[in-house]
Amino acid sequence: MKIIEKPADWPADEATAIAVQDELRTRVVLDEPGPPPSSGLVTGVDVAYDDERDVVAAAAVVLDAVTLDVVEEATAVGRVAFPYVPGLLAFREIPTVMAALASLTRDPGLVVCDGYGRAHPRRFGLAAHLGVLTGLPVIGVAKNPFVFTHAELGPRRGDVAALLADDGEEVGRALRTQDGVKPVYVSVGHRTGLDNACAHILALTPRYRLPESTRRADRLCRRALIEATA
DNA sequence: GCGACAG
DNA sequence: ATCTTGTCGC
Numbered sequence: 161m162k163i164i165e166k167p168a169d170w171p172a173d174e175a176t177a178i179a180v181q182d183e184l185r186t187r188v189v190l191d192e193p194g195p196p197p198s199s200g201l202v203t204g205v206d207v208a209y210d211d212e213r214d215v216v217a218a219a220a221v222v223l224d225a226v227t228l229d230v231v232e233e234a235t236a237v238g239r240v241a242f243p244y245v246p247g248l249l250a251f252r253e254i255p256t257v258m259a260a261l262a263s264l265t266r267d268p269g270l271v272v273c274d275g276y277g278r279a280h281p282r283r284f285g286l287a288a289h290l291g292v293l294t295g296l297p298v299i300g301v302a303k304n305p306f307v308f309t310h311a312e313l314g315p316r317r318g319d320v321a322a323l324l325a326d327d328g329e330e331v332g333r334a335l336r337t338q339d340g341v342k343p344v345y346v347s348v349g350h351r352t353g354l355d356n357a358c359a360h361i362l363a364l365t366p367r368y369r370l371p372e373s374t375r376r377a378d379r380l381c382r383r384a385l386i387e388a389t390a
Numbered sequence: 391g392c393g394a395c396a397g
Numbered sequence: 398a399t400c401t402t403g404t405c406g407c
Contacts, residue, residue, distance in 0.1 A: 274396075
């Protein structure tokens with residue numbers, strides 16, 4: 161399979177990457193509610209790394225939002241496009257993620273990715289970045305609160321608490337997806353509302369803490385990395 | 391000034 | 398993200 165290289169104009173240092181974020185962030189659309197939950201298609205994306213070989217594998221798995229059945233899968237393998245810097249995660253993996261999305265034969269519908277959208281130091285995390293570059297509705301789901309804080313939330317599935325920035329803005333939501341488990345952190349990326357995003361994530365977590373979409377994508381990209389590395 | 395810090 | 402054994406629990 162072809163190796164996805166980073167674009168020729170890809171940022172080479174942190175200062176340039178931050179400048180790119182500050183330019184692209186103006187194109188995020190936040191006033192659309194997005195697709196209603198439990199309808200249409202939902203596509204999970206995830207990546208796996210082999211830092212030794214500088215390789216990243218991305219997977220996109222399309223699910224039927226009602227049955228959660230897999231409708232289509234796609235993978236792409238690329239070169240790691242940027243070092244890991246908190247706040248600049250998107251620059252590592254976006255070219256390869258976009259290649260995986262582009263090789264799908266149908267519209268991905270709503271995209272769910274690991275990490276953050278608006279819950280980001282400059283309000284432009286991976287989910288927002290991916291949304292602006294693809295034009296698709298995207299939401300971000302992370303496993304920890306990063307630099308943000310939230311009040312304690314109830315112990316039951318569906319309980320929520322606002323994820324707050326220093327200035328008091330609600331940049332996302334801590335959402336309990338199963339009774340008694342650690343919450344996940346949901347934030348909108350592009351062309352979706354926070355209420356809708358949380359409803360989608362609840363619909364995608366009938367059994368486990370993490371959405372079915374990311375669990376499927378996680379397994380697939382790990383498999384793709386092993387096959388590409390072998 | 392020094393850490394901490396999505397994946 | 399990734400490196401990794403056993404262990405607790407449904």
